Amino acid sequence: MDDTVVVNPGSVGLPFDGDPRASYARCTWRSGGWQVDIRRLDYDRATAEAAFRDTGFLDEAGPLTWLMLRELQTARSLINHWLTAYEADCLAGRIGVMAAVERFLAER
Numbered sequence: 001m002d003d004t005v006v007v008n009p010g011s012v013g014l015p016f017d018g019d020p021r022a023s024y025a026r027c028t029w030r031s032g033g034w035q036v037d038i039r040r041l042d043y044d045r046a047t048a049e050a051a052f053r054d055t056g057f058l059d060e061a062g063p064l065t066w067l068m069l070r071e072l073q074t075a076r077s078l079i080n081h082w083l084t085a086y087e088a089d090c091l092a093g094r095i096g097v098m099a100a101v102e103r104f105l106a107e108r
Contacts (some may be wrong), residue, residue, distance in 0.1 A: 003033070005027075005034045005036060007025045007027065007036050007038075009023045009024050009025035009038050009039075010023035010038075011023065012024075012043065013043075013045075013048055013072055014068075014071055014072060014075070014077075015075055016071070016075065016076055016077040017075065018074075018075050018076060019040060019075055020045055020074075020075040021040040021041055021042050021043070022040065022041045022042075022043045023038055023039065023040055023041075024038075024039050024041075025037070025038055025039070026038075026039050045072070048072060049069065049072060049073065052065070052068075052069045052072070062097075063097045063098040063100075063101045064079065064082075064097070064101065066101050066102075066105065067079050067082055067101060067104070067105070070105060070108075078104075078108075081104075082100070082101065082104045085100075085104060086100035086101075086103075086104060
């Protein structure tokens with residue numbers, strides 16, 4: 001065993017743990033070892049969400065952008081769940097990507 005510390009604090013906007021606040025790690029060297037604290041900060045999520053629409057991102061970036069927006073709204077990972085449910089059918093041409101995204105979001 002070594003002295004490696006691995007920290008994944010999440011991200012601003014998409015922490016995926018249900019807590020929508022921005023997250024970061026504060027790493028402090030103390031007494032010969034790392035002490036890690038995950039910190040949370042509120043931020044203007046309404047502005048971030050509005051940017052999806054106001055910048056044209058939702059219209060221009062493709063169907064998976066709708067999943068990204070829902071991830072922002074819920075602070076939960078969805079794209080991997082969508083892939084598990086619909087990737088094979090999309091690749092086989094049994095359903096279009098947008099239809100699969102719409103169906104997936106309607107089921108949630």
